[in-house]
Amino acid sequence: MDINYHKTLTFKNRKPCRELSIELNIRGASEYTKVSFPVKYGLFSKLETCDYIFEFNLIHEIRHIKSKKKSWLNPSEWLKRTMGNDWVYYSTGGYSGVFEALGEYYLPNLMYPTNSLLGGRPFEENEINGIVKNWHEIILQLPVTGIPVEFSQWIQSIQQQTPEKLQEKSQSLFDISGSRVTVMPPDARHVDYNIIPITICDGCLYKCQFCKIKNKKKFLIRSKQDIDNQITQLRQLYSQDIVNFNAIFLGEHDALNAPCELILNTVQKAFDGFEFQSSYMKENFLFMFGSVDSFLNAGKLFFERLNGLPFQTFINIGLESYDQATLDLLGKPVTKKQVGQAFEKIQTINDTFSNIEITCNFVMDETLPDSHYESLMTLIRKSVNRTKPKGCIYLSPLKFNSPSRQGLYDFYKLKSLSRFPTFLYMIQRL
Numbered sequence: 001m002d003i004n005y006h007k008t009l010t011f012k013n014r015k016p017c018r019e020l021s022i023e024l025n026i027r028g029a030s031e032y033t034k035v036s037f038p039v040k041y042g043l044f045s046k047l048e049t050c051d052y053i054f055e056f057n058l059i060h061e062i063r064h065i066k067s068k069k070k071s072w073l074n075p076s077e078w079l080k081r082t083m084g085n086d087w088v089y090y091s092t093g094g095y096s097g098v099f100e101a102l103g104e105y106y107l108p109n110l111m112y113p114t115n116s117l118l119g120g121r122p123f124e125e126n127e128i129n130g131i132v133k134n135w136h137e138i139i140l141q142l143p144v145t146g147i148p149v150e151f152s153q154w155i156q157s158i159q160q161q162t163p164e165k166l167q168e169k170s171q172s173l174f175d176i177s178g179s180r181v182t183v184m185p186p187d188a189r190h191v192d193y194n195i196i197p198i199t200i201c202d203g204c205l206y207k208c209q210f211c212k213i214k215n216k217k218k219f220l221i222r223s224k225q226d227i228d229n230q231i232t233q234l235r236q237l238y239s240q241d242i243v244n245f246n247a248i249f250l251g252e253h254d255a256l257n258a259p260c261e262l263i264l265n266t267v268q269k270a271f272d273g274f275e276f277q278s279s280y281m282k283e284n285f286l287f288m289f290g291s292v293d294s295f296l297n298a299g300k301l302f303f304e305r306l307n308g309l310p311f312q313t314f315i316n317i318g319l320e321s322y323d324q325a326t327l328d329l330l331g332k333p334v335t336k337k338q339v340g341q342a343f344e345k346i347q348t349i350n351d352t353f354s355n356i357e358i359t360c361n362f363v364m365d366e367t368l369p370d371s372h373y374e375s376l377m378t379l380i381r382k383s384v385n386r387t388k389p390k391g392c393i394y395l396s397p398l399k400f401n402s403p404s405r406q407g408l409y410d411f412y413k414l415k416s417l418s419r420f421p422t423f424l425y426m427i428q429r430l
Ligand code: SF4
Pocket: 204, 205, 206, 207, 208, 209, 211, 212, 213, 214, 253, 291, 318
């Protein structure tokens, strides 16, 4: 793809505050990093008016917005539109608390209920709510005459990407695999949740009682043909903007339970089909969920082959508890013994394979028995005698829509005792 030009236009007419500047094909950061200031990734274009900064992807779809007005909560905070057409408000949350809790410097505030313990209600702020609703009206008022043709064409193209079209596009994304990704693995934070979803199997094995994100689908493996079709259609949907992606998510809730060959073939086909070798973003990432059973069943040879792929792979396993009473309470049909074996195997895989990280989730809630927390300590503190750099432990609050200081305090207590990197799991959809 030919993106070797970078042009800037600053345009001013006589009316007060009608200055605008356009920068086409900006080269943002090409590697995801964790820093305490806003970083823009990939190739994009920018439009700056007196009041706002808008950023667009390579196919003229709005990507980020930030207001320059005093009423904006914080100059280093911004709005992001996801591929699922949600707006997410990234807040600093005072920085230190957010990084300690999430492993990232910015807190994604979502428009729908989630299990976050942190955050306020930014979408109730007039300035944020207003720009989410009216951004396209502002774009429609931009001049398309009296400026160089290249900029005029660009403005017309961004004007054509209406909120309705963007909504339809997100629906097309969900239609490719048959449904929306209702939960992304916590590890997708490493690529700011910019993943391309491919469903290789539907549903999950357990249908645990406590789980709010499960669906009714029976666990079913997709055919090779179905997966090939998804890759072809996704390539078309992402179009020229595909160069801004370097990560895939194999769905749905237990991709690890698919046959090894199907997983490995899909990853290779996606790498080729999405032309990751020429992505603007460095490195490639693979994310998926696994269950206790699928993880215990996966053989050494599978991990060896996975490790040999040109991807950093993150597999997230829902262990939930190492206490039988809690597992029974949660309605999770696995035993304490299986959870212990899975945790042990996780350490072996993480110690052996440099390109694979297995992470795991445990639930947290003030109503759970003390035995849940005591047994959790056995795994995340007593089972190892030194701090581990790898193998994140994610603690997942059970309640939705219930930010809680006490919950956060309990989390920090567990984190301070853990010998693994330990963070909160905030459930996000694509
Ligand atoms: S926790 Fe995982 S396995 Fe259990 S119902 Fe939810 S998605 Fe399925």
